[in-house]
Amino acid sequence: MSLSIVQxxxxxxxxxxxxxxxxxxxxxxxxxxxxxxxxxxxxxxRIELNMRLVTFIDSVGISAMVAGFQTAEVSGVKLVVxxxxxxxxxxxxxxxxxxxxxxxxxxxxxxxxxxxPGA
Numbered sequence: 001m002s003l004s005i006v007q008x009x010x011x012x013x014x015x016x017x018x019x020x021x022x023x024x025x026x027x028x029x030x031x032x033x034x035x036x037x038x039x040x041x042x043x044x045x046r047i048e049l050n051m052r053l054v055t056f057i058d059s060v061g062i063s064a065m066v067a068g069f070q071t072a073e074v075s076g077v078k079l080v081v082x083x084x085x086x087x088x089x090x091x092x093x094x095x096x097x098x099x100x101x102x103x104x105x106x107x108x109x110x111x112x113x114x115x116x117p118g119a
Contacts, residue, residue: 002021002022002027003019003020003021003022003023003027003030003031004019004020004021005017005018005019005020005030005031005034006018006020007034007037007038010048012045012046013044013045013046014044014045014046014047014048015038015044015046015047015048016047016048016050016082017031017034017035017038017047017048017049017050018049018050018052018053019031019034019049019050019051019053019054020053020054021053021054021055022054022055022056022057023054023056023057023058023061023064023065024056024057024058024060024061025058025060027061028058028060028061028063028064029064031049031061031064031065031068032064032067032068032071035047035049035068035071035072035079036068036071039071039072039075039077043075043076043077044077045077046077046078046079046080047068047072047077047078047079047080048079048080048081048082049065049068049079049080049081049082049101050081050082050083051081051082051083051084051085051088051107052082052083052084052085052107053085054084054085054087054088055085055087056087057087057088057091062091062092062095062097065081065097065101066097066100069100069101079101080101080102080104081101081102081104082102082104083104083107084104084106084107085106085107086106086107086108088106089104089105089106089107090106
C-alpha cells in the first residue's frame with residue numbers, strides 16, 4: 001500500500017499533516033519532507049500529525065516522526081500526534097514515545113459517545 005499525505009490549515013495557525021496508508025522504510029521520508037515543507041513556509045503555532053488513517057508504521061517510520069519532532073522543536077514549533085490509529089498508538093506506547101508526541105488517546109473508528117443512564 002502506498003502513502004498519501006494531506007496538509008490543511010486549522011484555526012489558530014495550526015497546520016495538520018494527515019498521512020494515509022503505511023509509513024515504512026519506503027515511505028517514511030515523505031513524512032519528514034511534509035514536516036520540513038511546513039516549516040520552510042513559515043512558523044505555524046503548532047503542527048498536528050493526524051495519524052488516524054495510518055494502518056502500519058515500522059521503526060523507520062517512527063524514526064521519521066522523531067526526526068520531524070526534533071526539526072520542529074529547533075524551529076520553536078510544537079509537533080503533536082492526534083487521533084493515532086490503534087496500531088500507531090500501540091507502536092508509540094511500546095517504544096516509550098507516546099508522551100513525546102502529547103500522549104494522544106487512540107482513535108476508534110467505530111466508537112460512539114456513551115450516554116450514562118440518568119445523565
